Amino acid sequence: MDDEPKAAQPPQPPQRPHEPSVSPNAVTREEKLDDTMHASRSMILRRLPLDGQSREAELRRRQQARGQYRLALKTWSVPLLMIGAVVVVFYLLSFWLNVLSYTGTEELSLVDRLVHQDLEKAQNTVGGLGEVMAAVLGLALTVSSIIVQLAATRFTPHITVLFFRARTNMLVLGFFVVSTLFVVWVNFSLDGADYVGPRWDVMFSMLLMTTSLLLLFPYFAYVFDFLDPNKIIGRIKTNGLDACTTKLGRQSISIEQRQRSAVEAVEHLTNIGLNALQQKDKNIVSATIDALREFCVEYGEMKNGMVLEWFKIPDRQSPDFVSLSPEAITDLRHRRTWLEWKVLRQYQMLFTEGQSQIKDICYLLAINTRRLGEAASVYGDLRALDLTIKFFNTYLRATLNASDIRTAYNILHQYRQLGETVLEIGKRSKPTVIDRDKTLADRAIEIAHRMRYYSGVAFQRNMAFVAEVIAHDIGTLCERAFQLSSECHDDLLRIFLAVDDATESADKAKALRGVRKAQIKLATHYLVYGATSLARRIADDMRNEDPRRLRSMWVELANLDTPEFWEVNDRGSNFDYLTPDQKATLPRFFQWFEGLQADSPALYDSLVLRK
Structure with a gap:
């Protein structure tokens, strides 16, 4: 990570007194108390599946999840029955023609022809059947092995294990x-020249050979369907989720084995993604x-029912844990977020590769990281939410280091949406038992604070547009907090008004133009809803602005009538667009500044300074 100037660094917390070092495996008194509360709640939740209806619902859900990765029964039955029916029809037709054209005196019987055979005929029949059956077996093994090996090379070697374990x-x-x-044993044991009874062993050999040939086409269809990338991904995800719970008859498997299976599922999914990135396979x-996100979200649903042993990190030698300090390992165990950390570290790896391969993947990673944070907010797992915020900050740092403005623009869009969701959920939720000292509103403040910090980093790297985007996004958070009457609104507004403080550059006037527009836009929102005092706070922050620059921004905001941006982007909206109600408040806002008249300026006002 690049070193940053001190001016752009966020404020550091006060230094704590020196504390003795603690072993990662040591358990503090607070952690014991926390574990006791968590254990009592987990015992209650683990009793729920014992209820008949709950257990049946869980069974149905799991069966449906597995069923979507199975080949439909008609794929097996339809080809087998159709081909078999055609063979039977042609055989019966040929036998009927033989009966019609027969001129002998003995009666022709279909059963006799099928069952009663002399020794020489039976030996010839079974001898040929053995060769056919060996060829069928060799064909099935050869084709399936080649296809599976090609798929394993393309995606992940774990496909071979999945295939040969499939029932x-x-x-x-x-x-x-x-x-x-x-058939081989029938051919070996066939004897008895004087035997005149029915040859049932030969008949069964014919039936087995016929069934084997009929199964070839459905079996090849099954192999290709099994190796469909989406179904491979789904099977790995389902197997990983099954390993995360002791429900449905998995009590006999140790926690270490289940942890290992869950970690392997996450790593196999990541390997598939990395290989697909190298091959430019976006789908x-x-x-x-998406599978990693679904895995983490569904794991979050079951997390409260986990035993405490589950939250111990299974393998310190894993690349995602080996570099962590003992304090960080202890923190992950105490917060019970080691599996979320594992998933998000895979996201970070894919993000790094996506920056150089397919940048659209970075946008998708940001979307799914936001969804993970939203799910954690709904479940009340604030520590998992903290992880998503941390990784959003990591994404932003990586994009700014790479001077990738477009990716930063899209990541900020998802980061802001996460902040809005946190505000909405926090308004109707209560502090959790585990983390009662820090609410969802505090997380919204942290998101705005980090965004403001990265606006300063963007200015220092000559990416003023990113700072303008951050100003508009924090302004949107302020609007949402104001609409929800959130307790954190004043803190968000204070952070919003401090965005321009980080612009310590020679070209500050030009860079601040977009930030000032965001402030004017928020002020008009306040005025529409009668919050004059809040709008005046914004006006006071802009008191030292040049009246000519203010008038030029007034003109631009008043004459922008298109809510949608004229280029294709993920946001689809124009930052500077104001609703008619907001435009109506512009004269009232600008009359608070000296040198500006109360009436609206003309479109081509001579005082407009366009820079």
């Missing part, structure tokens, strides 16, 4: 092997990112 695959291949062995990367 359907084992049943079909097992049927081929059993049929081949049966597969998107599916992988």
Whole structure:
């Protein structure tokens, strides 16, 4: 990470007195108390699945999740029945023609022709069947092995394990092997020249061979369907979620094994995404990112029912944990967010690769990180929300270091939406038991504070547009907090008015233009709803502005009539657009400044200074 000048650094908290070092495995008194409360709540929640209706609902949900990755029954039955029916019809037709054209005296019987055979005919039949069955088995194994190996090379080697553990695959291949062995043994044991009874062993050999041939097409369809990238991703995600819970008969598996399975599922999904990034396969990367988000969200639903042993970090040698300090490991264990950390670290890895491969993936990662934060807010898991905020800050730092304005623009859009959601949920929620000293409103303030900090970093890197975007986004947070009557509104407004303080540059006047427009826009919002005192606070902050610059901004804001931006972007809105009600308050706002008249300026006012 690049070193930043001291002027852009956020305020540092006061230094704490020296504390003795603590082992990562040590348990503090506060953590024991916290664990006791969490354990009592977890025991209550773990009793819920024992209820009949709850358990049945959980079973149905899991079965539906697994069922969507299975090949439909008609894919097996329709080809088998259609091909079999055609063969039977042609065989019966040929036999009927034989009956019509038969001139002998003995009666022709279909059953006799199928069952009663002499030894020589039976040996010839079974001998040929053995070769056919061996060819069928070899064809099935060869084709499936080649296809699976190609898919494993393209996506992840874990596909091979999934394929050969699949019950359907084992049943079909097992049927081929059993049929081949049966025919071989019948051929080996066929004897008895004087035997005149029905040859049922030969008949069963024919039936097994016919069924094996009929199963080839459905089996190949199953193999290709199994190796569909979206279904592979879904199976890995489902297996990882199953490992995260002791429900549904998994009590016999140790916590360490389940932790290892969950971590492996996350890593396998990441490998698929990284390989797809290298191949520029945007759809597969998107599916992988969505699967990781769904995994983390569904894990959050079950998290309160986990036993305390689950929250111990399973493997310190993992690349995502090995570099962490003992204090950081202790913090993750105490906060119970090691799995969320694992998922978000995979997001960070994909983000880094996406910056050089497919930048649209960075936008999707920001969207899914926001959704993770929103889900954590809904569940009341504020510590997981803190992680998403931290990784949003990491994304912004990476984009600013790379001078990637476009990516920063889109990430800020998602970051601001997370702040809005936090405000809305925080308005109707209560502080959690685990983290009662810091509410959702405090998280909204932290989001605005971090955004303001990165506006200063952007100015220092000559990316004034990013600072303007941040000003508009914090202004939007202020609008939302004002509408919700949030307790953190005054703090947000104070941060908003401090955005321009970080613009210590020679070209400050030009850079501040977009920030000032954002302030004027927020002031008009306050005036529309009668909050004159808040609008005056903004006017006081702009008191030293040149009247000519203020008048030019007045003209631009008053004459912008298009709410949508004229280029394609993810936001789809024009920053400087004001509603008719807001435009009506512009004269009232600007009359508080000396040198400006109360009436609106003309479109081509001679005092307009366009810079």
